[in-house]
Amino acid sequence: MKRRSDCPITCTLDLIGDKWTLVVLRDLLFFSKTKFDEFLESPEKISTSVLTDRLHRLERAGLIEKSQYSTHRLRMSYLPTEKGRALEPVLNEIVRWGKRNIENTNVFQRPDT
Amino acid sequence: MKRRSDCPITCTLDLIGDKWTLVVLRDLLFFSKTKFDEFLESPEKISTSVLTDRLHRLERAGLIEKSQYSTHRLRMSYLPTEKGRALEPVLNEIVRWGKRNIENTNVFQRPDT
DNA sequence: CGGGATCCGTCTTGATACTG
């Protein structure tokens, strides 16, 4: 989606404000996933086309960096940039809210939740 | 979207993780908008059908409450519940990130940004 | 007239199957 206004909330949401993107970011930031297959394994069952799309968007937005970590066979890894890691507080607040306001969410073992 | 897992992030996103919902929440929490028309006036130009849908979802999720504020003529107002107001920290973190990491976002005068 | 609901064409997203 194109930029819709100059509001910092709207602009941020235009980059990351959809469910699949945030699931990918969770996997990157909280579970340190880096490979295509690892993202596919998450319980939400993202499909390959959506995953490809979201990884591209995140890369274009400068939130992750793609690199080949093996010379023969293409083995890609996706790592959050500084800018991407700066989203952790946002994710943390979402976790806090979710745990307090939604029943039956799991324990989710991670630092400052 | 139905609940996809027991992850607190995913569950939260299933409720509020789309751009229009969060724009409406911004208007509710930061700009104290309460009336249908006020939401329509925002620069993002939400359409009436989408607005109707999001207000319903937020109401069903228990994040806002609808009430009639005038006896004759139906004049509705939408107010955040306790649970809805608890999302402020999430929005605040989004604002912080947006202002730091996206060019040309506006000043957005609100408390703890 | 305020406050929506509904319909419809279009644009976007997603699930699967298949490939370099």
Added chain:
DNA sequence: CAGTATCAAGACGGATCCCG
């Protein structure tokens, strides 16, 4: 392993309709 191609499903925008 890391995607693309294809096609189906769903979300959106705008107009119009409806009801008190």
